[in-house]
Amino acid sequence: MRHVSAAPAAREYLSAFYRGNHASFVAAIALTLLDVPAALVGSWIIGEIIDVITSADPGRLTQLLAFSAVFLVASVAISTGMYRAKCAFIYRALAQYKELAFRRLSEKGIRAFTRESTGSYLSLLTNDVASIEENYLKRGFLLLYQALLFVATLVMMFFYSVPLTLATLLLCALPIVASVLMGNELAARERSVSEGNERFVSQLRDLLAGFSVIKSFKAEEEARGLFGAANTSVESLKRARYWWECLIGAVSQNFCASLLQFGVFFIGAFLAVGGQISAGTVLIFVNLCNYLIAPINVVPQYWASRRAALSLVEKLAEVVGQNAEHAGEKVEPALRRGIELSRVGYSYVPGTPVLEDVSMTLAAGGSYALVGGSGSGKSTLLNLLMGADDGYAGSIALDGHELRGVDSASLYDLMSLIDQSVFIFDDTLRRNVTMFRDFPEAEVADAVRRAGLADLVAEKGLDYRCGENGSALSGGERQRVSIARALLRRTPVLLLDEATAALDARTAFEVTEQILSLDGLTRLVVTHRLEAPLLARYDQIFVLRGGRVVERGTFDELMAARGYFYGLYTVSA
Structure with a gap:
């Protein structure tokens, strides 16, 4: 959760997320861990209710009703605490990240602002920060939750039926591999969008700064053309990134959902007809498939997005590290000769x-x-x-x-x-x-x-x-x-x-x-x-x-x- 493999220069910025922020981070992780079994308990309750119906046991049904009421209250409390802790962590992390970035930016030499484009810095501290918030910090918690949910679901499946669980794993393998391989391309497209945003912000800044000149020379049409070209370029890059995200989702969701759910249902039905498992167990498996499908759909996508966001942190570290202020001999603030x-x-x-x-x-x-x-x-x-x-x-x-x-x-x-x-x-x-x-x-x-x-x-x-x-x-x-x-x-x-x-x-x-x-x-x-x-x-x-x-x-x-x-x-x- 804390560090995907990062370039050494980026580690200072990743560490800024956690400086003085450990309590919120630990609370968010702990409550996420508690939220995982809460999701699985619902599947267990459904299976138990089906078995109670077939056994006609009203006493057991009353017990399940009372347990369900307590479970709902506890689940809401855990979820509320988890989201509160996440919010506290994420927004302090972002504030500290931006403050560190601006501190390092202010330590750059004068040459940085005579040779480099300020549009790059504007994009790094606005568009890129928004992507880091969504794809690195928020999706980091979601990635952890979905990964733990996947593991916990398999453990529960193994408890009910080893053969059906093994069959389920075989059905899951192909979409996982496809999604992971497609994630590398998403990171490259995310960086291209960042660079396109830089060029767009630079062009927009120039057009707004030179507005009086544009008006006096009646160059509005040409200015609109420059804006249009920059806008079309960056939106084309965004479209290419979004298309790839959708393609990853399509490969994972459509293929996986159909293959997994129908496969588990038919194999489970075959085992139930043979007397190896009950009808309630088949329904538990079908319901648990949702908790396998979701991680398979989003984990590769989230992992790819997180790697793409990490590349933006590395890019910030690289840009801020260029033309750093010269550290040399200290001289007293006096001119004597x-x-x-x-x-x-x-x-x-x-x-x-x-x-x-x-x-x-x-x-x-x-x-x-x-x-x-x-x-x-x-x-x-x-x-x-x-x-x-x-x-x-x-x-x-x-x-x-x-x-x-x-x-x-x-x-x-x-x-x-x-x-x-x-x-x-x-x-x-x-x-x-x-x-x-x-x-x-x-x-x-x-x-x-x-x-x-x-x-x-x-x-x-x-x-x-x-x-x-x-x-x-x-x-x-x-x-x-x-x-x-x-x-x-x-x-x-x-x-x-x-x-x-x-x-x-x-x-x-x-x-x-x-x-x-x-x-x-x-x-x-x-x-x-x-x-x-x-x-x-x-x-x-x-x-x-x-x-x-x-x-x-x-x-x-x-x-x-x-x-x-x-x-x-x-x-x-």
Whole structure:
């Protein structure tokens, strides 16, 4: 019941079902064991009543009536307790499974969310969990019940007639073998449905996220076509799985029911005519056949479904295990000397460099700007500094510690990134700024002020709900929330990737000025706003072109050189 043969990576997730959940599990198993003989007692009562009729014993009939009344009350009590224990176990097991999955998901590195499809995670934690609930947990108990019922039925049959029981077993063999063999294909089809659900969820997420673009370009028909194709694909996979489930049921139920019941009835009649068993025993056998047919019908199907659900647990373990967060050298959350990049290169596609031979020194406490045209590698460089990928060439050293070898959690304590894409949770302003943690009110107020959120907070309050992905906020307000988050964390290094792009010119100027005025902070700012008063405050400006640093210097030095930067500045002026 506890573990079908599972891959080692999946065992942690299977164990989550039982953590602190043993009492409900044991109670459910114990009551299931008691429920099995309760089912067989009914067959015994029917046989006894037939024999009482033939013997005309009213006293015995009265005893059977009293026993039946007690049996019914006990049976209802056992069944009620069993279902209650099952419910308690299953729903705690699922909660713990999902919590463990999300915990491991949250431990993945940043690269997991830049390279992998979030549709996969959505499907794993929704569609797949529903299948695991039904096919692994619920059917696990049913599998145990039916298997025990099958064994107990055979024991009872052997007690009444060994020859008829052996004949019954021979009649059962063929459908059992056929159903088990067909179960392997069901596991493969279940995994295909899971993968199809991933693609469907990813497509649906993209269509909903890009709805405004679809409407503005009048691409509704094309969007419906994309949805239709994804929907047809996944439903075709579901149909193929359901057809196979039905085929397994047809082989087991139709073939088995006809063969077993007619066979047992005729063989039993032959033995009864020969005086080897009574008519009551034949009726007991015919009734007990129902308890053989049910397990033969469902056990192979349930076993196949359980194996298919187990493959989904293994798939979760496999996906969550990819791009796990880097565990390496722990560094203190302080930058004492600075960040040194030496001949750094990087490619998304082999042979097509995005960064090439980039070298720069960022002294601790300094302010630096990255400027350049679109596609020059500015955002890629900041992502590398945040540990998005250790597959870069050259060296990136933080106070002499190579970035590849630095523990991810230590890195996030050292630096934070404000980028162009902002996510706002459907929660209050306060919880979005603090990211659900507790900070002193004075620090929250200071971050709000520096990020330019003071007017909004004065009007709406920190308990104002932001809506799904900040739907109740303007684009500029969402960007300010993102800036306030980073300022509140006060990491020693702050990376900004067009962080003020969504703000109006005046607010952008004020927010950037606030950031540049912070003491003891190392700043690297990607900006397209080339404003002389701000540019003059940077200790050094690095100019990227085609993935290379083509110029570097202070604002005055670069203007005097009249090179590529001078051209960018004059065009933007």
